[in-house]
Amino acid sequence: METGFPWGSAPSVDLSLWRADAIVLFDWLMSTDLNAVPITHPAQKQALADLLARLEEVGITESTEEEIAAPRKMWQGHGLGGAPIDQSSVTRAQGSMTQDIT
16 A cells, blocks of 8 residues: 655555554554654654554554453563563464454
8 A cells, every 4th residue: 555655655564463462552652642752763753653543544443441451451460571471372362363454
């Protein structure tokens, strides 16, 4: 899909995410002041804003409170200083729930 950029069209990539990951990213982006996120170049901030826009376009905004809470509960106590993440349990928990972002 070609997207309109100030400098013209730019090539795009197709990215497939587990729906749970897309929901977590969307929730974080909606609650984060992008001006407060440490960046080293304005393109990084723009990429986050573009990601938020794409998540809105694919219907992540229609997520229920239960869908938002489920990944948080699943990951509570894992990673980022918590217990090591068991990849097999992650795969089983997320199953084949994917959301194509194209």
